[in-house]
Amino acid sequence: MKKKIFSIWSVLLVLIVSIAVVVPGCTPTTGTINVYATLDGVAWPSSATGAVNYTLTGPGATAPTIIDGTKVPDSFTGDPGSWTCAYVSNGPGTFVDITTSPTQSVVAGGAINFTLNFVTPVGPTQVDAYVTFDSWSINGTPVPPGFYWVTQGTIIDATYKEHVAGNNTGAPVKVHQTAWLTVHNTGFEGVEPGPSIWLHVVNGPGAVTTSPPSDVSNQKATVEGVEVSPCDEVELPYCVNVNLDAEVDLDQVVCTTYTKKINWIGYPSPTDIMFDVTSVPLGSQMTLITWACVEVEEGFVDTNSANDCCDPSPMITLGFIPPP
Numbered sequence: 321m322k323k324k325i326f327s328i329w330s331v332l333l334v335l336i337v338s339i340a341v342v343v344p345g346c347t348p349t350t351g352t353i354n355v356y357a358t359l360d361g362v363a364w365p366s367s368a369t370g371a372v373n374y375t376l377t378g379p380g381a382t383a384p385t386i387i388d389g390t391k392v393p394d395s396f397t398g399d400p401g402s403w404t405c406a407y408v409s410n411g412p413g414t415f416v417d418i419t420t421s422p423t424q425s426v427v428a429g430g431a432i433n434f435t436l437n438f439v440t441p442v443g444p445t446q447v448d449a450y451v452t453f454d455s456w457s458i459n460g461t462p463v464p465p466g467f468y469w470v471t472q473g474t475i476i477d478a479t480y481k482e483h484v485a486g487n488n489t490g491a492p493v494k495v496h497q498t499a500w501l502t503v504h505n506t507g508f509e510g511v512e513p514g515p516s517i518w519l520h521v522v523n524g525p526g527a528v529t530t531s532p533p534s535d536v537s538n539q540k541a542t543v544e545g546v547e548v549s550p551c552d553e554v555e556l557p558y559c560v561n562v563n564l565d566a567e568v569d570l571d572q573v574v575c576t577t578y579t580k581k582i583n584w585i586g587y588p589s590p591t592d593i594m595f596d597v598t599s600v601p602l603g604s605q606m607t608l609i610t611w612a613c614v615e616v617e618e619g620f621v622d623t624n625s626a627n628d629c630c631d632p633s634p635m636i637t638l639g640f641i642p643p644p
Contacts, residue, residue, distance in 0.1 A: 350397050351426035355405065357392040357436045359412040364438070369393065372411040372436060378403035378426065392436065398426050405434035413438040447486035447574060449495060450627035451614045454479040454579060456636050465634035471641045475593060476585040478610045478633065482530075482570075482578045489575040493620055499612035501564045501584050501594075505556040506637070508603040512558075517606060517640075518599040519554040519564075519585075526592030528568050530578045535571040541594055542567065554595065556606065566594050584608070587640060600640040607637050 357364045357372060364370055369391040376387040379401035387396055404423045407415050416437045424432040455462040457477045458470065470476070478501075484493050507514020523541040530536070540547055542565045543554050556562050566582050585608070586593035587600075613629035616622050 348429035350399055351428060352431040353387075353396045353398045353403060353426065354431060354433045355389055355392055355394050355396075355436070356433060357411065357438065359438045360440055361437075364392070364412050370412060373408035374434075374436060375406045375408060376403055376434075377406070400426050400428045402426075403432065405436075407436055411436065411438050413440045445488075445619060446621045446623050447484050447488075447493065447616055448624045448627070449484045449614045449616050449622050450482070450624075450630075451497065451612045452481045452630045453611065453633040454481050456608075456633070457581070463636070465636055467637040467639065469639045469641055470587055472588055473590060474587045475583050475590055476587075476608065476636075476638065477581050477583045479579055479581045480612050480630070482572070482580055482614060483576070484572060484574050484616065486574040491574045493572055493574055494617035495570045495572050495614050496567070496617070497570060497580070497612055497614045498565055498567045499582055499610060501566075502609045502632075503556055503562050503564060504607045505558050505560065505562075506605045506607060507558050508601065508605060508639075514558040514604065515601045516558065516599075517556040517597065517601075517604055519556060519595040520589075520598040521548045521550055521552040521554060522586070522591075522593050522596055523548075523550050523566075524583075524592040524594070527583045527594045528566060528580065530570065530572075530580045532576065532578065534578060536568050537571075538567070538569040540567050541565070553598075564595060584610070585638075597640065600642060602642050603639065605637055605639045607635050609633055609635050 353376060355374065357370060371390065372392050374389045376389060376396060377384050378398050379385060380399045402423060402425050405418050416439055419435045419437060426432055457463060457479065458468060459475055482495065484495060505514065505517050521541055523539065528536050528539055542548060544563055572578060583593040584595065586596035588598055589596050609632050611630050611632045615628060622628065
């Protein structure tokens with residue numbers, strides 16, 4: 321009986337050993353390597369995958385094992401041991417570093433994460449152009465908001481401050497500026513509706529100037545967005561807003577502040593102005609509000625579009641005394 325039991329146990333032992341040989345073990349022998357990226361501290365890309373080239377170097381039967389990565393996020397299987405991630409090319413910006421460390425150890429069944437960190441590049445083509453309203457002037461003398469009677473030979477102008485900030489101080493940059501003048505014919509007391517006021521388009525070559533001096537080119541005048549030519553007549557009906565504008569290209573340099581002056585309205589017919597008043601009934605009045613926007617030429621990148629346009633200026637009101 322004992323022999324029979326012994327024989328049974330012998331057979332079972334052989335079967336157990338055979339099964340152990342035939343069925344592979346459940347213990348993992350490799351680990352996982354995950355690769356991610358950030359741009360300015362935010363996970364990149366926000367969806368799908370992004371193109372970036374890197375290498376993973378580690379152990380293996382034919383060590384060193386080199387894996388070429390071409391996108392993020394991505395995952396790889398690696399033998400246990402030390403793995404190093406190295407940036408090669410591409411990506412969303414300027415490469416900074418790899419966190420938590422460029423060299424990490426893989427354990428069987430475990431996972432490690434490499435994160436390639438990038439920042440948005442800042443170079444000589446990246447600038448910040450902005451414009452602000454400065455002041456109203458009458459015949460070159462700054463005036464506060466308010467009411468003013470004007471006589472013949474008067475020029476009403478506005479000044480603006482322009483600046484292009486950037487790392488490449490002194491580099492030349494062409495700036496395109498559009499300045500608007502909203503004119504409202506308020507008529508004169510006791511008469512409704514009041515008569516129209518008429519403007520004459522001048523668009524004189526000296527109507528737009530800067531300090532320090534910069535070359536002014538491609539100057540044009542528009543009324544309600546439609547380009548007008550010298551000698552065209554513009555009607556300002558009673559109680560209607562009419563938008564005039566002056567568009568110019570300016571040759572400027574980075575990190576220099578320019579004061580730009582536009583001689584908007586002349587009364588009547590002085591030179592170097594955008595528009596002059598040719599027909600105005602006695603005592604007629606108008607209000608003026610201005611604002612401007614700037615943009616840099618192709619080849620430069622404006623990093624802050626929020627300050628490309630200034631707020632509308634304070635209002636001034638003009639009352640016209642016709643020539644004798």
